[in-house]
Amino acid sequence: MAGTEFGHALGRSRALSGLPAAPLVARYGELVAVQQALGLRHLGELLVPAGGRLRVLDGIFAVEGPGRWRHVGAAALRGLRASREAAVAGSGAGAGAGALLERLAGIQERDPAALRRILLYQLVQLLHDHPRGDLPDTAAGFGVDPDETAALVHAAARSPRLDPAQRAAAEGLEDVWLAGRVRAAARSAAVLPPSLGGGDPLLARRLAELAGRVRAADALLDEAREYEDREDPERAAAAYAQAARLAWDCPRAVRGLVRTHRPADGDPGPLEARPLPGGVALRRPPGADPDGTWRVVRLTRREPLTTPLPEVPGPLGAGPLTDRRAPLGREVRYVALPAGDGTPLISAPLLVAPEVAELRLADGRSRIEASWLRPPGATGVRATLTDPDGRTTNLGSPTPTGPAGAAGAAEAGAEAGRPGAGAGSGPGAGGSGREGVRADGLGPGDYVVRVRCRYAGVGGEVLSGGVEAAVAVHPWPEPVTGLGTVARDPGGLEFRWTGGAGADVRLVQWPGAVPAEGAELAVDALPAALPWVDADGIAEPPPGTLATVSAVAVLGERALAGPGVVVEAPEPVTGLTARRTAAGRARISFDWPDGAGRVTVAVAPESGGERTEHPVVRAVFLREGLELPVGPGAVRVTAYAAPRSALATAAAPRDAEQAVLPADVAIAYRLLPGPRRMLRRGPAVLRVTLLAPGGDPGSGLPDFVLVAGAGGGAARPHRPVDGAELCRVTGAELAASGTVEREIAPRAPGGPYAVRGFLLGGRAASVRLDEPSLTSLVVR
Secondary structure (H helix, E strand, O other), X not given: OOOOOOOXXXXXXXXXXXXXXXXXXXXXXXXXXXHHHOOOOOHHHHOOOOXXXXXXXXXXXXXXXXXXEEEOOHHHHHHHHHHHHHHOOOOHHHHHHHHHHHHHHHHHHHOOXXXXXXXXXXXXXXXXXXXXXOOHHHHHHOOEOHHHHHHHHHHHHXXXXXXXXXXXXXXXXXXXXXXXXXXXXXXXXXXXXXXXXXXXXXXXXXXXXXXXXXXXXXXXXXXXXXXXXXXXXHHHHHXXXXXXXXXXXXXXHHHHHHXXXXXXXXXXXXXXXXXXXXXXXXXXXXOOOOOOOEEEEEEEOOOOOXXXXXXXXXXXXXXXXXXXXXXXXXXXXEEEEEOOOOOOEEEOOEEOOOOOEXXXXXXXXXXXXXXXXXXXXXXXXXXXXXXXXXXXEEOOOOEEOOOOOOOOOOOOOOXXXXXXXXXXXXXXXXXXXXXXXXXXXXXXXXXXXXXXXXXXXXXXXXXXXXXXXXXXXXXXXXXXXXXXXXXXXXXXXXXXXXXXXXXXXXXXXXXXXXXXXXXXXXXXXXXXXXXXXXOOOEEOOOOOOEEEEEEEEEEOOEEEEEEEEEEEOXXXXXXXXXXXXXXXXXXXXXXXXXOOOEEEEEEEEOOOOOOEEEEEEHHHHHXXXXXXXXXXXXXXXXXXXXXXXXXXXXXXXXXXXXEEEXXXXXXXXXXXXXXXXXXXXXXXXXXXXXXXXXXXXXXXXXXXXXXEEOOOOOOXXXXXXXXXXXXXXXXXXXXXXXEEEEEEOOOOOOOOEEEEEEXXXXXXXXXXXXXXXXXXXXXX
16 A cells, blocks of 8 residues: 555655646646647546546556556557547547647657656646545546555645646746746746745756846846946946846846947947838848847837836748737837847837828819728828918818729818818728828818828827828819708898808809709809899898709809709798797697698797797698797797798798797696694685796786685686685785785685686786696685
8 A cells, every 4th residue: 555655665766756836848738728628637538548547656657457557658659649540530539639649749758757747737736626635536536546546645635735826827837937038937936835846856946947047137137237327338238138148038137238238339230120010020130140040029118117028929030020919009129139149139219100001192173182001900090281381280080982092072171261071980990991081172282191090009199100292282162062041030041051262152043954063164154143142141032932042162264063952932921829828838820821731830039049940731730720839938939831842941031920929927826725723724825826937027917816606615716707806916926925825714604615716917818827726726
């Protein structure tokens, strides 16, 4: 039976005396990924058939029967591969298992103890993770031979347990050490428990080597810092270079080397770095050793000193080496560290901001069109235009363009006299399609377009240096890009247009077909300007007018056709009245005009504000009448026949009939039960409240009277004369206090009776009476 200590009386003198605390195998993570993809708990399950047993304490043996062990070496692993692939010919799983066995055979050939080290490490981790990992039966469940389970479980219990971070550090230690990443290896070693290497001689040697390398690098850093303090950059740079050779991933060493490096006679020159779409191209200088080898690292400005240095993979040979992970929008420098004692190659600071490609320019009538290819990763593009006077303006957001490379149609600037820019969303960062901008409204002369790419930086947006090109614009009038009309109060309408800066904008009615927008025209071929439109666009079309009005931009002998609108001057509406019916609403009535299918009712606030128009259909108006929201303030109501064309803008007739609706004023009253006094209630209380949501209620408020029905009882008055007046609250009282309360004494000989309130005098016709439920108007 196995002893109580691991390695005690196991039969061979070279049995392990301690369990491995780390696999210390290169690319161990790749092995584990393949192992997990095959569904294996540990690599030993690949070495024995299903249900087989494995011995691992004194070498790797597959147990084939009582006393029959087969040593698993490189030849056995390749034999297993052949048999597995033959058994599952054509299966992807068989190919994956075969490739893994071949890889394990290579590991076994390079280091006969490596595979056993891996198996012991994995078995210990499985036992640590298992809730019953302290039992030999658990180890037997993992395929370990029963003769070794007790010793293995006992040793695993004495082995330090690693948390996920420590386990990751232990498994990746060999990779960073072999890659020369001394600082990364030191960080991994710092995560491990201090006593982890005590029972693992190989790990202890690796940690000792690492500690020695770290001490040597630190001593060189201290020496370099002393030289810097003495203002001896040459010796400081030499010390930093030696420290970088010991630990090329040491940020202090590499940054110190960059800080103290001075070009000297015989230096090959700086490392060439140039941004391009998809990364940064690095090229060694012409004077560099063509047979030399370098390790290239990247420094990023404003990164913490402790940030690990990323390596640019690939050889720095005759062709360019591309750093495809260069951080966009950041300033970087590159350092090529020689493999031997050569001179380091250091690039100049570089902003990683690639430029647009294939910038193309074209001019047109008062416009410039620019298009380009945006590099991947750019968050946007900023295009500017410099005019002949040296003024620079932003051309706005780019739009996708057609395959020919010309910018697509774009809206011009909203303000007359200023260049318009194409609007819209270009392709996202990394899009491969062309995009561009279109600047309209440009005067003749020579212009320069500059395009810069935008990138997200640490402190905000950063811009590339930019590419630029020149283009000439020939004299043409700026086109009218938009034409609209609004009805005016009290009559007529107003034409409003955009574009046409510097040109004579003429409003015309074409006798035949209307030219397309932007069509080039001769001035002598234009119709005469409309006589009922002045130079400011104020128009008073004669009643009954229905016309399509077009805008034409004229400059000298050249003209450009612009957009058109349909306008109509309908006949006015008569008999217009308006009265309020509820809070914020009014009943509108008028005489329906003959021959009109629809009527437009316009409501304009007296205090100024947006005019609103309401279309009214004849059948609905005659059947239901018309009630509109008018708000609490005073408004002016106008009605006129709607245009005959659905596309037309109606010009309100100047002599149209109007109705002025005063601000909303209401008087509300409520009858409240009297307060309880002992076993009886006191007299009922009348509360009258003045409501003026439209602001100042003004003067001339009516009086409020409360009338009891004639004869008492349930008879309810319908008019002020239908009963006896119980109480009166004058308009002056309401205007002064807003709310008035009066007690209502019971009438003799007693008993409940119905009451009702009315408004008398003053502006009683224009003040609403807000009545409560009639069932509540009973005095008891």
